[in-house]
Amino acid sequence: MNVLIVGGGGREHAIAWALAKSPKVDGLWCAPGNGGISAIAQCVPIAATDVEAMVKWAVDNQMDFVVVAPDDPLALGMVDAMEAAGVPAFGPTAAAAIVEASKSFSKTLMEKYHIPTAKYKTFTELDPALAYIEAQGAPIVVKADGLALGKGVVVAQSVEDAKEAARSMLAGGKFGKAGAKVVIEECMTGPEVTVLAFCDGEHLAAMPSSQDHKRAYDGNQGPNTGGMGAISPSPNYTPEIAARCMKEIFLPTVAALKAEGRPFHGVLYFGLMLTPDGPKVVEYNARFGDPECQAVLSLLDSDLMEIFLACRSGTLDQVEVRWKDAAACCLVLASGGYPGSYGKGYPITGLEEAGRTAVVFHAGTRLGEDGAVLTNGGRVLGVTAVGPDLDAAIDGAYAAAAHIHFQDMYLRTDIGRVWVPNP
Ligand code: AMP
Numbered sequence: 455m456n457v458l459i460v461g462g463g464g465r466e467h468a469i470a471w472a473l474a475k476s477p478k479v480d481g482l483w484c485a486p487g488n489g490g491i492s493a494i495a496q497c498v499p500i501a502a503t504d505v506e507a508m509v510k511w512a513v514d515n516q517m518d519f520v521v522v523a524p525d526d527p528l529a530l531g532m533v534d535a536m537e538a539a540g541v542p543a544f545g546p547t548a549a550a551a552i553v554e555a556s557k558s559f560s561k562t563l564m565e566k567y568h569i570p571t572a573k574y575k576t577f578t579e580l581d582p583a584l585a586y587i588e589a590q591g592a593p594i595v596v597k598a599d600g601l602a603l604g605k606g607v608v609v610a611q612s613v614e615d616a617k618e619a620a621r622s623m624l625a626g627g628k629f630g631k632a633g634a635k636v637v638i639e640e641c642m643t644g645p646e647v648t649v650l651a652f653c654d655g656e657h658l659a660a661m662p663s664s665q666d667h668k669r670a671y672d673g674n675q676g677p678n679t680g681g682m683g684a685i686s687p688s689p690n691y692t693p694e695i696a697a698r699c700m701k702e703i704f705l706p707t708v709a710a711l712k713a714e715g716r717p718f719h720g721v722l723y724f725g726l727m728l729t730p731d732g733p734k735v736v737e738y739n740a741r742f743g744d745p746e747c748q749a750v751l752s753l754l755d756s757d758l759m760e761i762f763l764a765c766r767s768g769t770l771d772q773v774e775v776r777w778k779d780a781a782a783c784c785l786v787l788a789s790g791g792y793p794g795s796y797g798k799g800y801p802i803t804g805l806e807e808a809g810r811t812a813v814v815f816h817a818g819t820r821l822g823e824d825g826a827v828l829t830n831g832g833r834v835l836g837v838t839a840v841g842p843d844l845d846a847a848i849d850g851a852y853a854a855a856a857h858i859h860f861q862d863m864y865l866r867t868d869i870g871r872v873w874v875p876n877p
């Protein structure tokens with residue numbers, strides 16, 4: 455089969471790496487891709503959000519299957535558009551991707567189907583929002599309704615900070631349309647765990663749990679980022695908690711979306727908080743998390759293409775999804791300054807040495823004219839190691855990362871080793 459992957463980060467590199475191993479895959483393309491992806495797939499210079507151009511390219515070039523990995527094209531209906539043009543595609547329709555694209559939609563869904571989550575209220579007017587914050591007190595969480603590059607959530611420690619956040623979204627136009635509606639919710643406490651699950655509209659296969667590290671600096675300090683590293687599985691996610699999540703959260707969510715006429719085909723991301731009252735949903739995403747994807751897919755022992763096909767056709771119950779009895783750690787090597795401003799175009803050395811004991815997924819790289827690998831983004835690389843247990847995986851990832859160098863390179867030194875309760 456000829457397969458096109460839409461996207462160009464570490465997640466898409468990990469998907470390409472896993473699909474390249476499938477005997478079902480003859481040709482692999484990635485749009486827009488990046489410097490590392492170009493070693494295993496042909497990169498096509500089309501922006502991930504350009505639905506029209508992407509569909510035209512897939513049709514013209516006779517793609518047999520398209521994997522839509524990032525949130526924006528999913529919310530824009532790229533899967534719907536591919537299917538309408540006769541190109542089979544992996545990922546939720548826009549109607550199902552709304553679980554990520556609208557927080558108020560997913561909160562209403564959870565309420566209706568009794569899926570545990572933080573108590574909340576939705577507002578489009580400032581004055582009632584301010585009154586609600588005043589009445590509830592702090593800490594309290596203010597969220598923009600729509601997609602805001604992961605920056606639309608304020609966990610406010612004071613009533614004043616919460617009011618300021620609500621004001622900036624509802625009256626100040628921060629996040630534009632995405633912030634014209636806000637969800638204000640109870641602040642939960644406990645460790646956070648991510649569980650990704652393959653879904654085929656009706657059945658679900660949960661992947662090993664994982665844990666992202668969203669803050670920029672050691673000790674979970676500093677600004678939020680897209681993620682500075684991930685481990686899988688999460689030591690906090692015991693078999694008892696897993697069984698409870700399956701019964702109280704995962705199966706009810708898939709059934710709820712089906713009942714609402716929005717069957718979910720693709721990867722459903724459960725952002726969970728293990729609160730003193732049991733596991734609760736912090737958020738849903740409609741796709742693989744990044745960098746969680748790099749750690750989790752490193753543990754897959756089955757054919758990813760076969761799983762993707764089954765997710766689309768509703769036959770996930772007929773494929774075996776096997777996982778290595780091992781652990782994985784993905785360290786993000788970032789450009790100094792990220793998530794603020796940073797330089798680009800610096801040469802990267804040590805990739806070959808690091809690649810001997812780990813898989814180095816590229817997130818923000820490009821090839822220079824002479825074929826040299828250059829930095830080209832905030833998150834540059836995801837150095838991913840697998841080991842018999844978490845300690846071995848973490849040590850392996852740090853040992854491999856020690857070979858790599860580029861100007862202003864920054865990484866956290868405590869991925870998988872810090873358990874600071876939230877908030
Ligand atoms: P979200 O984009 O909804 O995942 O929120 C980003 C981060 O904000 C989460 O990973 C949590 O650390 C934090 N957060 C979101 N909602 C809550 C909540 N209700 N209580 C405590 N922390 C939260």
Ligand code: GLY
Pocket residue numbers: 604666680681739742743744745746
């Ligand atoms: N790592 C978090 C996300 O992909 O949303």
